[in-house]
Amino acid sequence: MRYPSGPLAEAKGPRASRDIFIPVPVWLLVLMLWLPGAAVALALQVEVTGLSGEQEKNVLAMLGIHHEREDKDISPLRLMALHRQAPEQIRTALAPFGLYRVSIQDSLTPPATDDGTWVARYKIDPGPPVRIASIDYQVTGPGASAGVFPDAFPLQVGDVLLHANYTKARDSIESIASQQGYLDAAMTRHQVLVDLVAYQARVVFHLDTGPRYYLGKVSFEQDLLADDFLQRYVPFGPGDVYDPGELLELQGRLLGTEYFQRVEINPRKQDAGVDREVPITVIAERNKANRYRVGLGFATDVGPRLTLDYRRRYIGRRGHKLKAEASLSTSIQTIYTEYSIPVGDPMRDSLVIKPQFGLYDTATRQGSMFKLQTSWSHVGPSGWRRDIGLDYQYEDFEVSDQEDSDFNGLVPNIAWSRIVADDPINTRNGYRVKALIQSTVGGVLSTDASWLSGSLNAKWIKSFGERYRFLTRADLGAIWAAHLDDVPASKRFFAGGDNSIRGWGYDVLGPIDPVTKKTLGGRYLAVGSLELQRRIKGKWSATVFTDFGNAFDPEYDAEWEQSAGLGVNYQTPLGQVRVNVAYAFTKNDPGVRLHLVIGPDL
Numbered sequence: 001m002r003y004p005s006g007p008l009a010e011a012k013g014p015r016a017s018r019d020i021f022i023p024v025p026v027w028l029l030v031l032m033l034w035l036p037g038a039a040v041a042l043a044l045q046v047e048v049t050g051l052s053g054e055q056e057k058n059v060l061a062m063l064g065i066h067h068e069r070e071d072k073d074i075s076p077l078r079l080m081a082l083h084r085q086a087p088e089q090i091r092t093a094l095a096p097f098g099l100y101r102v103s104i105q106d107s108l109t110p111p112a113t114d115d116g117t118w119v120a121r122y123k124i125d126p127g128p129p130v131r132i133a134s135i136d137y138q139v140t141g142p143g144a145s146a147g148v149f150p151d152a153f154p155l156q157v158g159d160v161l162l163h164a165n166y167t168k169a170r171d172s173i174e175s176i177a178s179q180q181g182y183l184d185a186a187m188t189r190h191q192v193l194v195d196l197v198a199y200q201a202r203v204v205f206h207l208d209t210g211p212r213y214y215l216g217k218v219s220f221e222q223d224l225l226a227d228d229f230l231q232r233y234v235p236f237g238p239g240d241v242y243d244p245g246e247l248l249e250l251q252g253r254l255l256g257t258e259y260f261q262r263v264e265i266n267p268r269k270q271d272a273g274v275d276r277e278v279p280i281t282v283i284a285e286r287n288k289a290n291r292y293r294v295g296l297g298f299a300t301d302v303g304p305r306l307t308l309d310y311r312r313r314y315i316g317r318r319g320h321k322l323k324a325e326a327s328l329s330t331s332i333q334t335i336y337t338e339y340s341i342p343v344g345d346p347m348r349d350s351l352v353i354k355p356q357f358g359l360y361d362t363a364t365r366q367g368s369m370f371k372l373q374t375s376w377s378h379v380g381p382s383g384w385r386r387d388i389g390l391d392y393q394y395e396d397f398e399v400s401d402q403e404d405s406d407f408n409g410l411v412p413n414i415a416w417s418r419i420v421a422d423d424p425i426n427t428r429n430g431y432r433v434k435a436l437i438q439s440t441v442g443g444v445l446s447t448d449a450s451w452l453s454g455s456l457n458a459k460w461i462k463s464f465g466e467r468y469r470f471l472t473r474a475d476l477g478a479i480w481a482a483h484l485d486d487v488p489a490s491k492r493f494f495a496g497g498d499n500s501i502r503g504w505g506y507d508v509l510g511p512i513d514p515v516t517k518k519t520l521g522g523r524y525l526a527v528g529s530l531e532l533q534r535r536i537k538g539k540w541s542a543t544v545f546t547d548f549g550n551a552f553d554p555e556y557d558a559e560w561e562q563s564a565g566l567g568v569n570y571q572t573p574l575g576q577v578r579v580n581v582a583y584a585f586t587k588n589d590p591g592v593r594l595h596l597v598i599g600p601d602l
Contacts, residue, residue: 076110091104100196101127106123129160138206143182166203181243185207185208188208215236221282225318229346235249236250251265267279298596303330335357339353368396371393372392384416386415389413410440425601437452451479451480452481472528475525479492484520500527511556527549561584563586565583572598575598575600576601579594
């Protein structure tokens with residue numbers, strides 16, 4: 001883009017005279033200029049009028065006297081130099097808006113007293129914007145008739161000459177050339193010419209497309225995985241139009257697997273043949289095979305928690321993975337391993353085998369459980385994950401100090417889930433949803449009675465401005481069974497706790513045993529929460545919330561419960577540290593309960 005210069009600069013419009021009003025004696029001003037060290041720190045006020053919006057912001061961004069107004073060491077000599085530069089800076093700042101007939105009335109008024117304030121005033125009349133009078137747009141070369149480039153330049157005759165719009169239009173055509181395989185495309189001429197006498201602009205844009213190129217065969221230079229397995233990560237085939245975005249997608253896919261710590265994509269354009277297919281070489285450096293992690297945490301529900309995590313990033317030449325984790329707290333202990341086998345499209349499909357053992361001893365139930373999960377996991381184009389599985393489960397449990405039973409059987413299940421977040425740890429906008437259906441058939445898949453369970457868990461976070469976040473969540477569930485006793489303890493619904501209804505302990509809410517007065521768990525669940533957070537300062541925020549709902553069963557009594565409370569949060573790399581105080585006002589003996597949770601938002 002060419003801006004007016006030289007003689008054309010004289011045609012910018014009438015320049016207003018700049019009068020500096022100096023009511024103090026000349027000898028005093030000279031003394032101030034020559035002895036700046038003896039003078040007190042200057043106070044400066046800058047006033048810019050006549051503009052608004054982006055024009056005003058751009059002027060203030062380029063106005064030197066505005067930037068240095070807070071400098072306590074500025075001298076009167078420096079102040080006057082900045083004032084002399086201001087009109088030209090203002091005109092330069094307004095040129096991108098097509099304003100070339102800018103009139104400026106400026107003045108610099110010294111203070112009446114030694115401790116007074118200097119005032120710099122700039123009254124600006126931006127004048128009319130220059131408009132586009134003609135557009136010379138030409139696309140030549142082999143791609144001119146391909147139908148991929150616009151028939152007309154995105155700007156139109158009569159439009160105001162906004163340089164940002166010209167740059168956007170130019171970049172969009174260059175992007176089309178790149179995405180459509182015209183690697184040799186060149187702008188043979190691109191100019192914006194402004195005639196300050198006629199006060200009109202002319203746009204010239206000539207593009208020579210050159211020949212079209214195509215993506216060729218992908219080869220890998222690495223010593224970790226089988227090449228035919230890695231080919232399944234390639235999102236394109238030989239002969240597809242050359243698009244740099246496809247190469248970035250390939251690099252992102254390979255890095256996302258954690259197989260490699262470095263992936264370099266090398267298109268070999270110089271090796272393209274007469275068919276102009278560009279061979280691609282991928283150079284990949286293997287990642288460390290093992291990863292270990294030890295975590296310490298605390299939640300009011302389970303108390304202190306120790307987490308031991310081990311991951312084997314790759315096993316064999318087909319990309320298998322292993323994960324093992326132990327989570328130990330005073331009330332719940334779980335150990336599981338997960339063996340994952342990529343199948344089909346390895347970015348979307350995998351077979352998962354997951355043995356798990358757990359012990360639990362909470363206020364409402366005690367027991368042990370062994371589960372062997374097998375599932376096929378698939379991620380659809382829209383981002384939804386679908387898991388179809390068959391679990392073998394053995395559970396020995398006791399509920400309410402009266403019901404002592406066990407479950408032994410197969411549990412087929414299907415789940416859909418999705419998480420969308422701008423930041424998975426400290427989320428400003430996002431949501432998570434999980435729906436699960438599971439069942440068993442007595443006498444066929446298990447030794448116990450039949451039941452069918454469905455549940456829906458969702459959480460939504462929405463930010464308003466820079467300070468406010470609104471959070472809401474819902475947990476719904478239903479179990480179809482002849483009697484509550486037919487449902488194992490781990491499949492029943494309970495409420496209460498840090499992530500349920502605050503103000504009560506973990507899983508203490510639900511249908512009540514009329515004899516022991518203890519919670520049995522229920523066949524239905526309806527829990528919700530509303531929360532508003534406001535950032536106070538830095539990483540600190542305050543919150544106000546209300547939680548409500550319960551677990552229910554038609555054979556037993558259960559009341560609708562509700563709490564409300566206040567809290568403070570602190571943002572960390574591991575997620576929010578949440579300290580909440582909840583008042584359970586529907587409890588028979590209302591009281592306050594403290595809740596402390598550390599972890600991600602979703």
